[in-house]
Amino acid sequence: MPGEAQLLQGTLDLLILKAVSLGRLHGYGILLRIGQISGQALLVEQGALYPALFRLLRQGLLKASWGTSENNRRAKFYELTATGRSRLRQETDGWNRLATAIASVLAAQPGEA
Amino acid sequence: MNVLDRLRSLLARLLAPARPDADLDEELRSHVQLRADDLERSGLDRREAERRARIEFGGHLKFKEESRSAIGGTFWEALGQDLRFAARMLRKSRSFTAVAVVTLALTIGANTVVFATLNALILRPLNVPRPESLYSIHRINDKSGNVSYPDYIDLRDRNHSFEDLVGFKIAQAGLYTGDEPQRAWILSVTGNYFDALGIQPHLGRMLHASDEHGPNSAPYIVLSYAFWHARFHDDPGVVGRVVQVNKHPYTIVGVAPRGFNGTLLFFGPDFFAPIVQQEQLEGANDLDARGLRGSIFQSLGHLKPGVTPQQAAEDINAISVDLQRTYPREHEHLPVALWRPSLYGEFLGGPMRAFLTALMLLAALILLAACANLGSLFAARAADRSRELALRLALGAGRGRLLRQLFTEAVLVSLIGGAAGVVGSLVLLRGLSVWQPFPRFPLSVPLTPDASVYAVALLLTLASGLIFGAVPVRQVLRTDPYGVIKAGLLRGEARRVSVRDVLLVAQIAICALLVTSSIVAVRGLSRSLHGDFGFDPRGAILAEMHLEMAGYRGDAVPAMQRRMVDAMESIPGVSAVGIIDWVPLTTGDYNGTFVFKDDAVDLKRANSVDKPALFRVSPGYVSAAGITVLAGRDLSWHDDEHAPSVSLVNQAFAKKVFGSETAALGRFFKQRDGTRTQVVGVVRDGRYQSLTEEQLTAIYRPLPQSQSSELSLVVRTSGDPEALAGAIRARLRGLDPGLPTFIQSWSRAMELVMFPSRVAAVALGLLGAMAALLSITGIFGLAAYSVSRRLKELGIRIALGAERHEVLQATLARPLALLAYGSVAGLLLGILASRVLAVIVYQATPRDPQVLAGVVLVMLLLGLVATWIPARRALAADPLVLLREE
Numbered sequence: 001m002p003g004e005a006q007l008l009q010g011t012l013d014l015l016i017l018k019a020v021s022l023g024r025l026h027g028y029g030i031l032l033r034i035g036q037i038s039g040q041a042l043l044v045e046q047g048a049l050y051p052a053l054f055r056l057l058r059q060g061l062l063k064a065s066w067g068t069s070e071n072n073r074r075a076k077f078y079e080l081t082a083t084g085r086s087r088l089r090q091e092t093d094g095w096n097r098l099a100t101a102i103a104s105v106l107a108a109q110p111g112e113a
Numbered sequence: 114m115n116v117l118d119r120l121r122s123l124l125a126r127l128l129a130p131a132r133p134d135a136d137l138d139e140e141l142r143s144h145v146q147l148r149a150d151d152l153e154r155s156g157l158d159r160r161e162a163e164r165r166a167r168i169e170f171g172g173h174l175k176f177k178e179e180s181r182s183a184i185g186g187t188f189w190e191a192l193g194q195d196l197r198f199a200a201r202m203l204r205k206s207r208s209f210t211a212v213a214v215v216t217l218a219l220t221i222g223a224n225t226v227v228f229a230t231l232n233a234l235i236l237r238p239l240n241v242p243r244p245e246s247l248y249s250i251h252r253i254n255d256k257s258g259n260v261s262y263p264d265y266i267d268l269r270d271r272n273h274s275f276e277d278l279v280g281f282k283i284a285q286a287g288l289y290t291g292d293e294p295q296r297a298w299i300l301s302v303t304g305n306y307f308d309a310l311g312i313q314p315h316l317g318r319m320l321h322a323s324d325e326h327g328p329n330s331a332p333y334i335v336l337s338y339a340f341w342h343a344r345f346h347d348d349p350g351v352v353g354r355v356v357q358v359n360k361h362p363y364t365i366v367g368v369a370p371r372g373f374n375g376t377l378l379f380f381g382p383d384f385f386a387p388i389v390q391q392e393q394l395e396g397a398n399d400l401d402a403r404g405l406r407g408s409i410f411q412s413l414g415h416l417k418p419g420v421t422p423q424q425a426a427e428d429i430n431a432i433s434v435d436l437q438r439t440y441p442r443e444h445e446h447l448p449v450a451l452w453r454p455s456l457y458g459e460f461l462g463g464p465m466r467a468f469l470t471a472l473m474l475l476a477a478l479i480l481l482a483a484c485a486n487l488g489s490l491f492a493a494r495a496a497d498r499s500r501e502l503a504l505r506l507a508l509g510a511g512r513g514r515l516l517r518q519l520f521t522e523a524v525l526v527s528l529i530g531g532a533a534g535v536v537g538s539l540v541l542l543r544g545l546s547v548w549q550p551f552p553r554f555p556l557s558v559p560l561t562p563d564a565s566v567y568a569v570a571l572l573l574t575l576a577s578g579l580i581f582g583a584v585p586v587r588q589v590l591r592t593d594p595y596g597v598i599k600a601g602l603l604r605g606e607a608r609r610v611s612v613r614d615v616l617l618v619a620q621i622a623i624c625a626l627l628v629t630s631s632i633v634a635v636r637g638l639s640r641s642l643h644g645d646f647g648f649d650p651r652g653a654i655l656a657e658m659h660l661e662m663a664g665y666r667g668d669a670v671p672a673m674q675r676r677m678v679d680a681m682e683s684i685p686g687v688s689a690v691g692i693i694d695w696v697p698l699t700t701g702d703y704n705g706t707f708v709f710k711d712d713a714v715d716l717k718r719a720n721s722v723d724k725p726a727l728f729r730v731s732p733g734y735v736s737a738a739g740i741t742v743l744a745g746r747d748l749s750w751h752d753d754e755h756a757p758s759v760s761l762v763n764q765a766f767a768k769k770v771f772g773s774e775t776a777a778l779g780r781f782f783k784q785r786d787g788t789r790t791q792v793v794g795v796v797r798d799g800r801y802q803s804l805t806e807e808q809l810t811a812i813y814r815p816l817p818q819s820q821s822s823e824l825s826l827v828v829r830t831s832g833d834p835e836a837l838a839g840a841i842r843a844r845l846r847g848l849d850p851g852l853p854t855f856i857q858s859w860s861r862a863m864e865l866v867m868f869p870s871r872v873a874a875v876a877l878g879l880l881g882a883m884a885a886l887l888s889i890t891g892i893f894g895l896a897a898y899s900v901s902r903r904l905k906e907l908g909i910r911i912a913l914g915a916e917r918h919e920v921l922q923a924t925l926a927r928p929l930a931l932l933a934y935g936s937v938a939g940l941l942l943g944i945l946a947s948r949v950l951a952v953i954v955y956q957a958t959p960r961d962p963q964v965l966a967g968v969v970l971v972m973l974l975l976g977l978v979a980t981w982i983p984a985r986r987a988l989a990a991d992p993l994v995l996l997r998e999e
Contacts (some may be wrong), residue, residue, distance in 0.1 A: 027140065028147040046148070046170045050141065071150055075143045076136075 026075035195521035217530025225538035242311040249413035249454035256460040262408040274425035277309035280409035287662030289357035294853040300382040317352035317367030360664040381557025404443035422451035486890040488584030493898035495585035523582025531574030624884035625939020631877035641955035647799020649739030650859035654834040663852040691734025694821035725810035745794030753817040766810035804955035892979035912992035
C-alpha cells in the first residue's frame with residue numbers, strides 16, 4: 001500500500017499507549033485512531049493488536065472494562081493507568097531523542113563531520 | 114507491583130480458568146462486529162460485511178494463542194486445556210488407552226514390588242538405634258558367623274573395637290501357658306544383648322547382663338510384640354506372669370518394642386530368653402564346649418567411634434590367632450570380616466543383593482520394553498492423527514504446543530497406569546509381608562513401603578510417560594503441514610529390518626520361552642500332586658511333637674509312644690497308626706547312617722557299603738504310611754531293646770547291599786556301633802527328601818532299638834483326615850495336657866516340598882504373563898502402525914476389489930511373521946531350559962504333547978488378540994469415507 005510506513009519493532013506498544021491516552025477506546029477503536037492520527041500511514045494488523053493489548057494489560061499500563069460502543073455494541077474499553085501514563089511520557093521522550101538523533105544522522109552532508 | 118499483578122492474574126486464572134478464554138472470544142467477536150458495522154456503513158450488505166471483517170481479521174487461532182500467552186499465567190490454563198483434551202482423546206480410543214493402562218499398571222506395579230522388597234531387605238537399615246555402626250563377625254571362607262560360647266566370651270572381653278559384643282542363637286521350646294501347649298520360637302540372647310543395642314521395652318523390662326549367674330540362673334523371658342499381641346491380646350498384665358517353658362517355670366519380665374524382631378530380618382521370634390538357660394531350653398548344655406561352634410549363631414555390636422570395620426576385623430583376627438595358640442585342639446583360626454548383621458552378613462546378604470538387583474534390572478528392562486512398545490503404539494496414533502496435527506500446525510499452533518499436548522496425553526496415561534500399579538503392588542506387598550509359606554518357621558519380612566518407594570514409583574511413572582511419549586516426537590517435528598494435508602500420508606522410509614523388529618522378535622522369543630517353561634512347570638506340578646511317592650500321603654494325618662518339650666526322658670519315652678499309638682487306634686474311623694522320627698517329604702532333613710557288610714571288621718567310614726536314610730519307626734508305620742511290604746514282615750512291638758536288632762529296608766538298599774530284593778530277606782548288615790542287624794522285610798522305594806531326588810536307599814529301624822524323642826504320629830483314616838484332627842488333639846491332651854503338638858494332614862505338610870516347584874510355576878507364570886503382555890502391545894503397536902500408514906492404500910485396494918485375505922496379508926504379514934520367528938525361537942529355548950527346570954520341578958519335561966500344544970495355542974491366541982483390532986480396522990477401510998476425508 002503506498003504511503004504506508006513499516007512499523008518498527010516495539011513501536012506498536014507506544015502507538016497504543018498514545019492512542020488510548022487521548023481517550024477511552026475499544027480495540028477496534030484503537031486501530032481506527034492510529035490510522036486516523038497517522039493519516040492512514042500506519043496500519044496495524046487487526047489480529048496483532050490483541051497480543052500487544054494483553055501484554056500491556058499484564059504490565060499494568062492499561063486497564064480494561066466492558067462497556068457499550070457508540071453504535072450500541074458491547075465492547076471492551078481500554079484506558080491508561082497512572083503507570084501507563086508515566087511510561088508513555090518516558091517512551092515519548094525516548095522516541096523523540098532517537099528520532100532526532102536518526103534525523104540528524106540522515107541529514108548529515110559530506111564534509112560536515 | 115508487577116509481581117503482585119502477575120500473581121493476581123495467575124490466581125485469577127487458577128480460580129476461574131474458563132472465564133478469560135470466553136472473555137477473549139467475546140472481545141474478538143465484538144471487534145469483528147465493529148469492523149463489520151463500518152464496512153456496512155460503507156455500502157456492503159451485512160453478510161458480506163461480516164465475511165470481509167472475518168477475513169481481514171486473519172488467523173483467529175494464532176492470535177488467540179498469542180494473546181493467551183500474552184495474558185500470562187497461561188501455563189496452568191494450557192495444562193488444564195491439554196488435560197481435558199487428552200482425556201477426550203483417550204476416551205475416544207478406548208482400546209489404546211486400555212492396553213496402555215494395563216501394560217503400565219502391571220509393569221510399574223512389578224517395579225514397585227521389586228523396589229519395595231529391595232528397599233526393605235537391602236537399602237533400609239535395621240530397625241535399631243544407630244544402625245550405621247552395627248556390624249557382625251563372620252568367617253570369610255564359609256560366610257558363617259557361628260562361634261562357641263567360650264570363644265564369644267574371649268572375643269567380647271578382649272576386643273578393643275566394639276562398644277560391646279552381643280550374641281544370640283535360635284531355639285525352639287514347648288510353651289505352656291495353661292491352655293493350649295505350643296511350640297515356640299526363641300531368640301536365646303546374651304545378657305548384654307538389649308542394652309548394647311539400645312532396645313527399650315514396650316512393657317516391663319528387657320533382659321540385662323546382671324540377670325545371668327551361670328547355667329539355668331535366669332528363668333526370665335521377654336515376649337516379642339507380635340507374639341504378645343497375638344497370644345496375649347495386648348494384655349499388660351502378662352508382666353510378672355509365670356509360664357511353663359519345657360515344663361520349667363519362667364517369668365515374663367517384659368514385652369519388646371513394636372517392630373523389634375531381633376537383628377535378623379527374616380526371623381520373628383515368639384520370645385527372647387537368656388542364652389544361659391540353654392540346658393532347660395534345648396535339653397543340653399554346650400556353653401562350656403570351646404570346640405563346638407554354634408552355641409552362638411551370630412555375634413554383633415556397635416563399633417566404637419572412629420573404628421573402621423577393617424580395623425575391627427584385624428583386631429578380632431589377632432584375638433583368634435591367639436586363641437588358636439592357646440587352644441590348638443579346639444580353636445582353629447579362620448580369618449573373619451565384619452558385615453551387616455540383618456541378612457546374616459554376606460551369607461544371605463550377598464546372594465540376596467545380587468538376586469534383588471538382578472530382579473530390579475529385569476523389572477526395569479520390562480518397563481523399558483513396555484515403553485518402547487507403547488511408544489510405537491503411540492506413534493501409530495500420532496500417524497492416525499497426522500491430519501489433525503498438521504491442521505493445527507497450519508492454523509498456527511506451535512510445534513511446542515503440539516508436543517506438549519502429546520506428552521500430556523502420554524503422562525496422563527502413565528499416571529493412570531502407575532496409580533493402578535501402585536495400588537495393586539500395595540495389596541501384593543501386604544500379602545507378601547504376612548505370607549507364611551513355611552507353617553513351622555516364623556518368617557518375618559516387613560515389606561511395608563516407605564516414602565522412598567512411593568517416590569520411586571512416581572518417578573518411574575513420569576519417566577515411562579515421557580519415554581513412550583517421546584517416540585513420536587521426531588514424527589511430529591518432521592510433519593510438513595501442507596504435505597500431509599495434500600497427500601494425506603506421512604513420508605516414512607520403510608527399512609527392511611528395523612531395530613524395533615529385532616526388539617519385538619526378542620520379546621516374543623522370551624515370551625514363548627517363559628510360556629513353555631511355565632506350562633512345563635505347571636504340568637510337572639500337577640503330576641507331582643498325583644505322583645507316586647512310594648507312600649500315600651492322602652488320607653493320613655500327622656501329629657508332630659517333641660517329647661523332650663514335655664519333660665519325657667529315658668524309659669518314659671517308649672512307654673509314652675506306646676500309649677499314644679494305643680490312644681490313636683481307639684479313635685473310630687482310624688485304620689492304621691504308626692510313629693516315625695522324621696516324616697518323608699516334610700520340613701527338615703533325613704538322618705543318614707553308615708552301614709557295613711556283615712563280615713566287615715574295621716568299621717570306619719571308608720569301609721562302609723552304603724549310607725542309607727535312617728527312619729526310626731514304630732510297628733504299623735508302613736501300613737499307616739501306605740507303604741507296601743514286598744517281602745518278609747512288618748516290625749512288631751516285640752522288636753524291643755531286648756530283642757535281636759532288626760530292620761526293614763527299601764528295594765534300593767536291598768539291591769545295593771545284597772544284590773537283589775529277594776536275596777536281602779533274612780540277611781544281616783552291621784551298623785556303625787557294630788550291631789548285627791537282620792533284614793526282616795523289604796518295602797517299596799519312595800521319595801524322601803525331595804520330589805526330584807535320585808532314588809535313595811533307606812532302612813527302617815524299630816523305635817525301641819533306636820530311640821528318638823522327636824517324632825510324628827501318622828494316623829490313617831478312610832474318611833476325611835482333617836476331620837480327625839480334633840479327636841487326635843483331644844486324645845493327646847487326655848494323655849498329657851502339657852505336650853505341644855502340631856497337627857496337619859500329610860498332604861499339607863508336603864506343601865513345603867512342593868514349595869520350590871510352586872514358586873517356580875508361579876514365578877514363571879507371572880513372568881510369562883508379563884512377557885505375553887509385552888508381546889501383545891508390541892505386535893499390536895506394529896500392526897496398528899502399519900494399518901494406519903496404509904489405510905488409504907487399503908481403502909483403494911478394497912475399492913478395486915481386493916479380497917479380505919489380501920488386505921490382511923498386506924498389513925499383518927510382517928507382524929505375524931515376527932510372531933512366528935519369535936515363537937519358534939522361544940519354544941526351542943524353552944525345551945533347552947526345561948533341563949534346568951527339571952532340577953526344581955518334579956518330572957519337568959517338554960516332551961509332552963500337551964506342552965507343545967499349549968505353547969502353540971497360547972502364542973496363536975496372543976497373535977489373534979494383538980492383531981484383532983488392527984485387522985478389523987484394515988478390513989473396515991472404506992474407500993468412500995477415506996476419500997471424503999480428503
